[in-house]
Amino acid sequence: MDVTARVDNGTIDIWSGNQSPGTDSLIAIILSGSRLPSTAPAPSALAMPPFGWRYNETEIAELATFVRTSWGNGGSAVMAAEVAAMRKSLSLEDAQR
Numbered sequence: 001m002d003v004t005a006r007v008d009n010g011t012i013d014i015w016s017g018n019q020s021p022g023t024d025s026l027i028a029i030i031l032s033g034s035r036l037p038s039t040a041p042a043p044s045a046l047a048m049p050p051f052g053w054r055y056n057e058t059e060i061a062e063l064a065t066f067v068r069t070s071w072g073n074g075g076s077a078v079m080a081a082e083v084a085a086m087r088k089s090l091s092l093e094d095a096q097r
Helices: 024-032 057-069 080-089
Strands: 006-008 011-013 034-036 046-048
Touching: 024 057, 024 080, 057 080
Parallel strands: none
Antiparallel strands: 006 011, 034 046
């Protein structure tokens, strides 16, 4: 995935100022979760659980749009169809939601 991380005061911030033009990485992380390895300044591995089982395409699109337009990010809106396509490409279309 092409998500960039920024280490600041021992914390890793993968959202602030992210200039990624696409939505695929963010949608995939929300659907499937992700884990960042530990580093010297942040010795505990950071993880985000998957939420694809819990939220539908519209809810995930709204969340991703919020992330892409907050904290200094200038991304465009995410459409529910993009989430559905990513869910299908990750073979999660049968996941409970």
